Amino acid sequence: MAETFTVYVNQKPLILTNDEEQYFMPPAEHYQSYIYCKFKTEEDIARILNICDQDEHLQLALVYAADFEAFKKTFRELFTEIMAAGGIVKNEEKDILLIFRKGKWDLPKGKADDGEKPEETAIREVKEETGLVNLELGAPILTTYHAYKEEKERFLKTTYWFEMTSSKAEKLVPQAEEKITDIRWVSPDNLDEYTSNTYTNLLPIFDKIAN
16 A cells, blocks of 8 residues: 655655655656655665755655555654644634744644643643634644754654634734744635745645645
8 A cells, every 4th residue: 555654854845655656756846956765774764864954955855665664663763752733723704823933924833741632732732822712623634744853863743733713802812932923813815925934844734724
């Protein structure tokens, strides 16, 4: 069975697959700089991760592995894993709640506390970051993966995203401790104005919202 697993490394999509047809398919036109690799050993993964970290011009990396389960196991062993969750919050007018953090438009999310389920983390983090009180949890939308490095340690963050609803009448309070300086309800028709200044790993979520 064909499997594909996408991890964002330094805001670059790293596509891991056991589907040779996809692996050899030329990337979309907007990827001007990309690399291919066939997985054989752990060193292959480490090399690709280092290239994603260091090559400023690289836009996409593709890794093929025939034994996908063994590959995923080896891949995950290179990281300390973190669980996070967040929400795509909509109001009665179908506007979407965006936060402005560290110079980019973002979605409310955060790391799980010990023992929390993803749903609990998502609700708590959205409330803390936005000041919303009345939130209704909806269905899970998708799961994203983001790898990053701090000093010599690599982390793999798995983020679970959920639909949520709230009222436009509620007061919005940016969480200053998390460096959030603005919160806005944004019409889906105007999302492009904001997604031009967001994180690459959030684009699949905005694509999901748009469709």
